[in-house]
Amino acid sequence: MAQKPPTQPDDGHVAVSIDGHETRVPKGTLVLDAAAGLGIHIPIYCAHPKMEPVAVCRMCLVHIERFPKPQPACATVVADGMAVTTDSAEVTKIREGMLEFLLLNHPLDCPVCDRGGECDLQDFTFRYGPSVSRFPITEKVHFNKAVPLSEHIELDQERCILCWRCVRYYDEITGEKEIVLEQRGVQTLVTTFNEQPLRSSFQGNLPEVCPVGALTHRQYRFVSRPWDLQRTAGVCPECSYGCNLNVDSRDFEIRRFASRDNPLVEDMWLCDRGRYSFPKWNSTERVRRPAVRPRAGRARDTAVGEAIAAAANELRAVIDAHSPSAIGVMGSAESTNEELFLLQRLARDVIGTRNIDHQLGSFDGITSEEHALGIAEIEECDALVVLGVEPEEEAPVLTLRLFKAQHKRGRRVHRVARDADPAGVVKAMGATTLTGVIADETNREHAVLVATALARKGAVRRMTVTRGVNGRGAKDLGVLPNVLPGYRAAPPGGKNGREILEAAAAGAIHALLITGPNAALERAGELLDRALQRAESVIVVETRPGKVASAATVLIPGHAIFEKLGTVTNIEGRVQRVRPALPPAAQTPSDTRVLAALAAELGAKGWERSDPMSVNRALREAVPAYAEAGSGGRALWTAERVA
Amino acid sequence: MTLGPETRAEIERARGRYPRAQSAILPALWAVQHEVGHLTPDAMTEVASLLEVTPSEVEAVSTFYSMYFQRPHGRHEVLVCINVSCALRGADGIVDHLTRTLGCESGSTTADGEFTWSSTVECLGACGGAPAMQLDHRFEENLTPDRVDAILARARNGTSAGAKRSVRQRRDR
Ligand code: SF4
Ligand code: SF4
Ligand code: FES
Numbered sequence: 001m002a003q004k005p006p007t008q009p010d011d012g013h014v015a016v017s018i019d020g021h022e023t024r025v026p027k028g029t030l031v032l033d034a035a036a037g038l039g040i041h042i043p044i045y046c047a048h049p050k051m052e053p054v055a056v057c058r059m060c061l062v063h064i065e066r067f068p069k070p071q072p073a074c075a076t077v078v079a080d081g082m083a084v085t086t087d088s089a090e091v092t093k094i095r096e097g098m099l100e101f102l103l104l105n106h107p108l109d110c111p112v113c114d115r116g117g118e119c120d121l122q123d124f125t126f127r128y129g130p131s132v133s134r135f136p137i138t139e140k141v142h143f144n145k146a147v148p149l150s151e152h153i154e155l156d157q158e159r160c161i162l163c164w165r166c167v168r169y170y171d172e173i174t175g176e177k178e179i180v181l182e183q184r185g186v187q188t189l190v191t192t193f194n195e196q197p198l199r200s201s202f203q204g205n206l207p208e209v210c211p212v213g214a215l216t217h218r219q220y221r222f223v224s225r226p227w228d229l230q231r232t233a234g235v236c237p238e239c240s241y242g243c244n245l246n247v248d249s250r251d252f253e254i255r256r257f258a259s260r261d262n263p264l265v266e267d268m269w270l271c272d273r274g275r276y277s278f279p280k281w282n283s284t285e286r287v288r289r290p291a292v293r294p295r296a297g298r299a300r301d302t303a304v305g306e307a308i309a310a311a312a313n314e315l316r317a318v319i320d321a322h323s324p325s326a327i328g329v330m331g332s333a334e335s336t337n338e339e340l341f342l343l344q345r346l347a348r349d350v351i352g353t354r355n356i357d358h359q360l361g362s363f364d365g366i367t368s369e370e371h372a373l374g375i376a377e378i379e380e381c382d383a384l385v386v387l388g389v390e391p392e393e394e395a396p397v398l399t400l401r402l403f404k405a406q407h408k409r410g411r412r413v414h415r416v417a418r419d420a421d422p423a424g425v426v427k428a429m430g431a432t433t434l435t436g437v438i439a440d441e442t443n444r445e446h447a448v449l450v451a452t453a454l455a456r457k458g459a460v461r462r463m464t465v466t467r468g469v470n471g472r473g474a475k476d477l478g479v480l481p482n483v484l485p486g487y488r489a490a491p492p493g494g495k496n497g498r499e500i501l502e503a504a505a506a507g508a509i510h511a512l513l514i515t516g517p518n519a520a521l522e523r524a525g526e527l528l529d530r531a532l533q534r535a536e537s538v539i540v541v542e543t544r545p546g547k548v549a550s551a552a553t554v555l556i557p558g559h560a561i562f563e564k565l566g567t568v569t570n571i572e573g574r575v576q577r578v579r580p581a582l583p584p585a586a587q588t589p590s591d592t593r594v595l596a597a598l599a600a601e602l603g604a605k606g607w608e609r610s611d612p613m614s615v616n617r618a619l620r621e622a623v624p625a626y627a628e629a630g631s632g633g634r635a636l637w638t639a640e641r642v643a
Numbered sequence: 644m645t646l647g648p649e650t651r652a653e654i655e656r657a658r659g660r661y662p663r664a665q666s667a668i669l670p671a672l673w674a675v676q677h678e679v680g681h682l683t684p685d686a687m688t689e690v691a692s693l694l695e696v697t698p699s700e701v702e703a704v705s706t707f708y709s710m711y712f713q714r715p716h717g718r719h720e721v722l723v724c725i726n727v728s729c730a731l732r733g734a735d736g737i738v739d740h741l742t743r744t745l746g747c748e749s750g751s752t753t754a755d756g757e758f759t760w761s762s763t764v765e766c767l768g769a770c771g772g773a774p775a776m777q778l779d780h781r782f783e784e785n786l787t788p789d790r791v792d793a794i795l796a797r798a799r800n801g802t803s804a805g806a807k808r809s810v811r812q813r814r815d816r
């Protein structure tokens with residue numbers, strides 16, 4: 001029997017022995033986690049790292065010395081001197097018994113189950129289960145199969161092992177409580193109230209919390225076995241929240257997005273908009289070949305080198321005939337930091353124009369302060385003010401972090417109108433030491449008023465929800481007329497996106513250099529049409545065919561976000577890496593190489609090292625906050641205001 | 644559909660009795676069942692909004708307990724215990740007798756709509772009087788086929804004084 005060492009000072013840790021291995025773990029650690037720390041696997045079904053223990057499945061039963069009966073490792077907290085056994089004949093027998101019970105009415109349809117190959121029931125049965133069952137397969141209780149719970153989720157009631165995870169997910173993580181277990185005993189089944197379809201915006205997490213093939217993605221039905229998928233760590237491209245995910249592809253197509261737990265960002269939960277957005281990246285509607293289509297002359301497909309040379313000629317012609325400021329440069333919030341960094345260098349240092357932006361509206365007086373609040377820090381604020389519905393509509397997973405702050409951490413969350421009276425907000429708040437103010441980027445001015453009013457009561461940190469997967473990077477790196485990389489003030493006189501288009505439409509700007517895809521640009525509608533028509537030269541690096549690509553006088557295929565290496569910056573300044581999960585659809589060099597080649601054609605020196613990693617190195621040298629962020633950390637700015 | 648004011652008041656009272664609203668789901672459902680006869684989705688939604696819980700939570704509770712009815716039932720309700728004590732004292736015979744005389748299986752309703760009966764309700768807690776059953780939530784004990792016939796006849800003639808029945812009559816008026 002392990003004896004408590006009498007002289008051990010209390011350092012908040014306790015000594016525990018598991019299968020004879022001694023370890024010290026912090027007080028309050030679960031036996032399950034202490035075992036995991038020693039590399040000892042204990043099978044679990046109901047336990048989940050993001051949920052409270054309930055100990056309903058009894059799969060994790062272990063023997064603990066001096067306890068008369070086996071104890072659930074998922075709900076038992078270690079005590080000093082505790083001696084746990086997981087490898088005895090007794091525990092083996094318990095596991096075999098539990099698995100035999102779980103399979104009692106299970107349909108055993110692994111061959112046609114989407115979960116086969118990554119199913120805890122299958123895996124644990126192989127590892128810990130009995131090889132035969134004493135229960136005849138002909139006498140099973142049957143339930144409904146292939147029940148659509150919504151457009152996203154399919155339920156197989158027979159495969160459910162009643163672990164309650166789906167119910168607890170809706171209870172503890174989203175608070176929507178859409179799924180329940182009904183009936184009882186052998187008749188218990190998973191369902192929804194009155195069989196109504198699920199309405200949550202976070203349904204796609206259900207198949208991932210389900211340990212078996214009871215809840216599955218309809219979009220992934222009969223699509224693949226896990227071992228045929230190639231997994232690439234990526235970042236969700238649907239909004240600027242920057243949720244980490246795994247890109248699972250097969251035969252050069254993305255087959256699903258799966259969660260990749262980053263506790264600091266999405267905390268393992270994705271929204272349905274993001275998770276189910278992948279089919280568009282498999283689209284074959286792509287710009288594939290470089291083309292030169294002079295306004296006066298014959299349009300033709302060409303080699304990329306020739307297209308770059310033609311682009312340089314056109315730009316030079318405009319500079320010679322007019323001036324560098326007759327050129328407008330539009331970056332994209334869907335580009336990588338490396339591309340954006342090169343683009344603004346190209347615009348400012350090589351071409352010599354101040355007209356550069358990545359969106360339409362101005363960001364007057366943009367400061368780093370509006371990006372001070374980190375995602376995980378939301379939980380540390382004693383009160384949070386969310387202005388309007390836009391922040392959560394734009395970045396849905398934010399809702400789950402707010403829910404966690406409110407329900408797990410007891411923080412106050414005030415959802416107020418977009419233009420709520422600042423004095424009223426202050427009054428409603430009561431006393432706070434740290435308040436988080438979350439607003440949409442279209443509501444920046446009002447967020448300043450609210451934050452200023454609140455600052456009289458205590459510290460305030462702001463979060464601004466930017467648009468586009470790398471909208472934040474575009475701002476940090478000065479793809480804006482008024483700021484240089486790092487929010488340093490840019491020389492005055494630069495035009496913003498709308499002004500660039502207006503000037504082009506009016507004939508004052510003669511050449512446009514556009515890197516796409518750019519959703520903000522497309523919102524300019526008819527103004528964009530006029531600008532594209534009127535400009536003498538429209539140089540486009542673009543992935544998707546469309547208005548902008550068709551208007552190009554020089555068109556160069558771009559690489560989509562899942563085809564390239566680089567970094568993108570999320571809403572809180574976290575610099576995260578993207579990696580190629582698919583081969584590029586275009587047989588042209590990467591966008592950074594194209595931009596560098598264009599600079600070189602224009603006579604710039606020192607642009608030779610243009611692969612994404614070299615550019616990343618140059619970027620880190622130029623922007624210290626990005627050097628400190630590294631890969632996966634946050635770029636934090638000192639508060640300097642831009643004139 | 645809307646619940647009657649008395650039922651709503653009863654639910655509000657139940658709500659006040661517990662620290663957590665969930666705890667009031669059981670008495671609230673009784674109130675609904677006594678008024679409506681069974682638990683409709685509309686009624687459960689209404690209970691949910693009165694108690695500020697989700698309809699799914701109400702439904703989960705209502706299906707867990709076999710004495711809440713999800714479907715319309717006969718005018719009278721007969722629950723027969725077949726657990727150990729009753730089984731030892733002849734519950735099987737009572738079940739057979741009911742199946743024959745009522746002409747339908749456990750869990751269903753007689754053709755004339757008079758009786759819904761069930762033998763899957765688990766122990767009624769009346770072991771001392773086994774075999775036992777409930778007619779409209781009133782205990783009938785020491786059953787024999789003859790006694791069962793007499794009880795059913797009394798109910799048919801309207802001389803049973805079950806709580807549920809009186810509620811029903813009030814509503815029917
Ligand atoms: S559906 Fe899946 S998650 Fe839900 S209780 Fe059943 S096995 Fe658990
Ligand atoms: S919140 Fe944004 S980044 Fe996260 S999964 Fe949803 S769309 Fe993607
Ligand atoms: S995992 Fe411990 S009881 Fe389910």
